[in-house]
Amino acid sequence: MVTIYDIAQKANVSAMTVSKVINNTGRISEETRRKVKKVMEELNYIPNSNARSLVLQQTQILSLLITDITNPFYTSLARGAEDGAKQYGYRLLFGNSDEDYAKEKDYVDMILSTRVDGVLFAPAGDLSLKNLEKLRAHNIPFVIMDRAVPGIESDMICGDSKEGARKLVDYLIGLGHRRIALVNGSLDVSTARLRYEGYAEALALQGIPLDETLIIHQNYRDYHADDHLEQLLEQPSPPTAIFAANNVLAVGVIRDLRDRGIRVPEDISVVCFDDLDLSSALDPFLTVAAQPAYQFGAMGIQLLVERIRGSSVPDSRKVILPSELVIRSSAKPI
Amino acid sequence: MVTIYDIAQKANVSAMTVSKVINNTGRISEETRRKVKKVMEELNYIPNSNARSLVLQQTQILSLLITDITNPFYTSLARGAEDGAKQYGYRLLFGNSDEDYAKEKDYVDMILSTRVDGVLFAPAGDLSLKNLEKLRAHNIPFVIMDRAVPGIESDMICGDSKEGARKLVDYLIGLGHRRIALVNGSLDVSTARLRYEGYAEALALQGIPLDETLIIHQNYRDYHADDHLEQLLEQPSPPTAIFAANNVLAVGVIRDLRDRGIRVPEDISVVCFDDLDLSSALDPFLTVAAQPAYQFGAMGIQLLVERIRGSSVPDSRKVILPSELVIRSSAKPI
């Protein structure tokens, strides 16, 4: 590989002069600059960013850690983060924790040893605390996305889980539903707790008693609630509507229902958090509380870069991005 | 940040000894090893991989360059690549070219200056030649995925575009269709050319004349064929079926058709390349030639790592992963 020393030699200048030309620092005569640039082109010089990072103590790399790359929500978020990173001149080191704390820890170690300048972090759940504390202990700036982690104060971009859940359940109640089931994520994830709260609150406001037998807890990422769903449906008084806490769960639920010959929405209504993008474009079916996923990523990067560059940024900034109730056809009046 | 020198000092040994303990090289007494390890834990030492890369001349980073992160095909591929990278102990530097040669070039420059050990490269199209030649000029091993680039010989993982297209069109012909339109990607992309060939061949085999007025060319990533579709449908003898060259195009086409009140498959049948994952799980509607996207990524990494590590790997290995015809309900007999 060509180094500044090769350039220096061929251009008959010192390595420092080459460095100055590259970075546009110091005083360089127009003639020398041209000469050096010419040699750089001739030799196809590409700066070694490892060497640069070593001395500058910064890498111009940001890390994006998400929990499910096959979920369109995170995909759009990644797209936003990518565009943002590019705009600010950072590279993006990418990680996918699969909602798995151990995998997440591995990525944190990678991130640390890469000496990235900052991390955009979508935590797997409450137990991400340790991993986040590790980043903090090493003074790596981070912005938490999507899910709050009790015990960690930091910049944060979240959705309105509680509010969005309320809106969805309100909508179902408005359609006349009273027996509304909740297929929720794991309770060690903040959004699952908040969506539960929103669900409970919406019911309470309408004087509908909360029935714990109508609630299933699942993993946000891989749905396998078949048995629980069975129980749900074979109750004496089965639900007429289901609120799934995210898109993946909704798809799983609907598939299971159809496997049983139960039609949506004719026999049972289904709504959920997060949209399905391509799927919704193909067939505007699922009624959802859609979150502005791209914004999550783009704004996340913005906050992160401000935090990295800016000294005078307020302590822990919280941004709440509202979700939008998109009414389609997966829920109907009772 | 803690360095090996801090460890060395506190443990009363030389930095070299610490390095040897970290890498398990050289001769170290059990006692010293324990002492050093203890100090490393106490000080929360994390190795600086930039420094390491500089001297070792390798980064343990692979780069994944795809063309559309919102397309489920590439998403699954990324998932496979990620798992593969992790398995082999590499980090993944992620790039998304958006089918844009300029963006692709920027990423190639990033990749080069990061001194990644190898690149998994899904080219935007034929004009990616320059970018690939640049990688080659700098001796960065790469594996091309999904699309061949004329002028470049390298390890490659592709689908069976021609064969898959033939199968899809055969299927349509079998249903009685004779007027079959093709909504294709841009012709500077190899898969678009091959899918066109497969389409033409299937027609020819059945003695159906090729009608160029039934063919629309689009960008694989953002569909906006409204005007062309209009012309297509207002022909004296409009198509009874449409073969879309990928999933994104299919979704666009179907949306446009529905906007016009044309029903799929009642009024017109639609099939395409690549599946829609979540969408198909939600509603098994679209009849597709599904490619094993995850395999693309996983095998890609495998070939790449073999290329990096192995000296005795044959020159340009081509892997063709077959697609599977998944018959659902978006096409019906005429």
Place this chain on the structure above:
DNA sequence: TATTTTAAAGTTACCGATAACTCATTATAC
């Protein structure tokens, strides 16, 4: 003409690791 200023370039040390070699000890062989 002597002195100061300024522009342009070069020197040196360092970022944090590792390779290759050297240097003490201690153990083993003759």
Place this chain on the structure above:
DNA sequence: GTATAATGAGTTATCGGTAACTTTAAAATA
């Protein structure tokens, strides 16, 4: 008891850049 080998650890140079300072020579000023 001396020569040799084996063990455990340390020295030095280097990877490819950049910061901070120094040097050189020409231009400006007195």
